[in-house]
Amino acid sequence: MALKSGSWSDPSRPPTTGPRPGTHSLRYFYTAVSEPGPGLPEFSAVGSVDGQRIAHYDSATRRMEPRAEWLARSEDTQYWDRQTQVLQGVQPMYHANLQTARQRYNQSAGFHTLQLMYGCERRADGSIRGFRQFAYDGQDFLSLDEERETWVAADDGAQITKRNWDADRSIAQGYRAYLEGTCIEWLEKYLAYGQETLQSRERPRVQVSDRPIRDGLTTLSCRVHGFYPRSVAVVWLRKGVAVPQETIQWGVVPSGDGTYQTRATIDIDPSKETDYTCCVEHPSLPEDLRVPWVPKSCMMLIVGIVLGVLVLAAAVAGAGFSLRKKNGGYKAAAAHDGSASS
Known part of the structure; x- marks a missing residue:
């Protein structure tokens, strides 16, 4: 027995639109599980453009449905009927493929998954690439x-x-x-449909923090959140020089509100060097955003200076008030410097 291939593709070929700047992608994700349950259907399929989910199908509803308003407005009932029919045919195929994979690994029971990710990408320089990858139980398969x-x-x-x-x-x-071919053409069509939404920009917000770990070392964390689109680059700088080999990237994930978030950390020895800066590059920014790490000792010094300035200002203000009171109050003080009216 061999795994059978299946894909979500429409035989019609949409017209190609003009080129757009930036990198854009169209991706589809299929998931089959051996032990379905509440909220976990036996089979599901999701389509996304530039990381934004646009369509969803699962074995419970047995219907392809839009997840992006701009796509729901742009395609008619026939489009959704075609996609539904294709996936209703694919669903039993992936159930059989999952059983085949279990036999290949000598597994007769338990929870197992078979996943497929496929799609295409057009880069800013106009080059294109496609990808089709299977995974079994979360590990690369084919x-x-x-x-x-x-x-x-893979094994x-x-x-x-x-x-x-x-x-x-x-x-x-x-x-x-x-x-x-077809995948790139559909990508261009979807980009035209959702141009206003997909080309929107949300500037990232950055928070830098630190946490002592062991042997005098400290972990610096740069949390970047609230940005759109998904594409982002985060790296730590030491004395203004990027140290990507020492920066740990934690991946980009959805925030749940249509934006994305990520985190980059680095382990340092603060007794040797404290000049660290988090550098963020994003399409919404005219230039990279740099947020320096301020050690707690420096922060306490800054707070102390600010408090000292406030205390000094309060003392000066108090002395001025006391002087005016001795000279007969506000009007007397104003008459003394020639600014009072008769």
Whole structure:
């Protein structure tokens, strides 16, 4: 038994629109589970453009439905009926594929997942690429080598599928043609539909904090949140020089309000160096945003200076008030400097 291939693709070919700046992507995600339950359907499919979810299907509703208002306005009932029919056909195929994968790994029971991610990307320089990747239980299983038109097995369990699909070269050729042709055309069409929403910009907000860990070391954390689109670059600078090898990236995740968030950390020895700055690059920013780390000792000094200035100002104000009172109050003081009216 071999894994069967299946994809969500429309046979019609939408008109190609003009080029747009920036990097854009169209991605589809399929998930099949061996033990479905409340809130976890046996099969689900999600489509997204530039990280924004646009459509959803699952085995409970058995219906492809829009998740982006701009797509719901732009496509008619026939479009959603076609997508629904395709996925209703794909659903049993992925159930069978999951059973096949369990046999490959000698697993007869338990919770298991089979996932597929496929789609295409057009970069700012106009180049394009496609991708089609399977995962089993969250680990790489099989992927398409688009250039060589062959399949790459991640482990021994995927070797049988690789051999079967490599034996029929038309499988890889067909997917490459779809990913580099139809997929890109649909991406352009979706970008035209959702231009106002997809090209909106939300500036990132940055918070820098520190936490002592061990042996005198400290972890600096740079939390970046509230930004859109998803594309962002965060790195720590030491004395103004980027140290990407020492920066730990924690991935970009949705915030739940249509924006994204991420975090970058670095472990330092504050007794040797304290000049660290978090640097953020994002399409909404005219130039990179830099937020320096201020050690607690420096912060206490700054707070002390500010408090000292406030106390001094209060003392000066109090002395002035006392002087005016001795000279007969506000009007007397004003008459003394020649500014009072008769």
